[in-house]
Amino acid sequence: MTKFKPPTLKAKRLGIDTHEEPIVYMREDCNICRSEGFRARSQVEIISKHKQILATLNTVSSNLLTPDEAGLSEAAWRLLGARSGENLTFAHPLPVLSLSFVRSKVYGNALNLEQFTEIFQDISRGRYQDIHLAAFVTACTDNRLTVDEITYMTKAMVSIGEQLHWPTQPVVDKHSVGGLPGSCTTPVVVAILAACGLTIPKTSSRAITSPAGTADTMETLAPVSLTLAEMRRVVEKEGGCLVWGNSVNLSPADDVIIGVERALDIDNEGQLIASILSKKAAAGSTHVLIDFPVGDTAKIRSLEVAQHLEALLTTVGTAIGLHTKVMMTDGMQPMGRGIGPVLEAQDILAILQNHKTAPPQLRDKIITFAGTLLEMSSVASESMGMALATETLENGNAWRKFQAICSAQGGMRKLTKAPFTHEITAKHAGRFEQINNRILAKLAKLAGAPGAPSAGLEYHVRLGEMLDKHQPILTLHAETEGELHYALDYFGQHEKELFTLKNPE
Secondary structure, three states, rough: OOOOOOOOOOEOOOOOOOOOOOEEEEEEOHHHEEEEOOOOOOOEEEEEOOEEEEEEEEEEOOOOOOOEEEEEEEEHHHHOOOOOOOEEEEEOOOOOOOOHHHHHHOOOOOOOOOHHHHHHHHHHHOOHHHHHHHHHHHHOOOOOOOHHHHHHHHHHHHOOOOOOOOOOOOEEEEOOOOOOOOOOHHHHHHHHHHHHOOEEEEEEOOOOOOOOOOHHHHHHOHHHHHHHHHHHHHHHHOOEEEEEEEHHHOHHEEEEEEEHHHHOOOOOOOHHHHHHHHHHHOOOOOOOEEEEEEEEOEOOOOHHHHHHHHHHHHHHHHOOOOEEEEEEEEEOOOOOOOOOOOHHHHHHHHHHOOOOOOEEEEHHHHHHHHHHHHHOOOOOOOOOOOHHHHHHHHHHHHHHHHHHHHHHHOOOOOOOEEEEEEEEEOOOOEEEEEEEEHHHHHHHOOOOOOOOOOOOEEEOOOOOOOEEEOOOEEEEEEOOOHHHHHHHHHHHHHHHHHHEEEEOO
């Protein structure tokens, strides 16, 4: 009897960005769609010579594909490691059993560690479609997770990704919950702590809704897309690193969940805590400082909310073996001058080089964070951490260590400059009394940040300052004239909401 050979389609890279979701495209009249009964949005298993993945099917009726081709999105192409023209086979996937746990959570039942582990394993393997992910995220919102469940979720996230271990302790880390543009502290904190002999394997995120994530800002100064082996090499050589978290596969399911939360515009406190702590634990950290900017237009808008989250973070942190400390900081306005990758990098360099243009509020915040971690890790005695952090900045050791880290990660880069700028000035004299951080962030994004690294804006004033007529408040930076005008149109529509300038008595 002749052995049956399953029908195949030839792989074609379509260059379509579907973010993290692997998508496969087939002609609706191709033999596999017909014989397998595949329909649009079906989940299918794709099998190549060396690997297999799960992907969501989209069908086409045009000549984008021939009947013997299967088009792959960038995510599917990357996960499958496909080669153009290679033969792919397709099958119906096995049932996703962990979806029964998601349904249980939808009905309000508590989940245990094993159930969360199975859910996150299937998420990291790409077995959940967007609708499944949305159901899970929604079922965990609005305080529907107990402290035990948040702890289980955190442990499950750690267990399914890479985990780092370091020969010496303590291993320190610093994280901000975000929501305050123009306040990039991490690169300088890493340089100070590493210069003082601490181990700080820092992984950071790119922006999702902000004008610049720490990884975006750092990438203007040095490569950040390192492999796990490269990250380990940098830390072993210099004591610290600043790399993009997605490139090293720590807590991989978390990155998928974050994308769904952003699309749904949902802030899930349990997921927030699990996200922060799982990545710190997976990186091998023992002592973690977490920044909570609190302000009317920040992510955390009240002291009560901050205190509630602080209690959860410290409880879950202790349960997974982390020494955690939360610091509540001023979230009423940006701490630095720059908002956008290059502009924030300029602030970082000014502080590291002890330049007179260094924004003092951002510098003070950095020294406070670094000093606190020096005390938490017993490198500095109580109340002496800030003095040691200040000395490490002023004597140039932090700057030398930062340069060494950049060199180890692939070499320091020269900052670019946006060719188009526009100054926004005060229409009358008065006291600068309010700034809306959310609108400020969107203004920088519409100017092109972070996709255009040198785009964004400069923030020239401080709350409570008396301004003269025509005194600069903001300077927009854009890489194209069209983006500059796009941002200015938005400013014209939201000027009254963006800031308040009170007339003098």
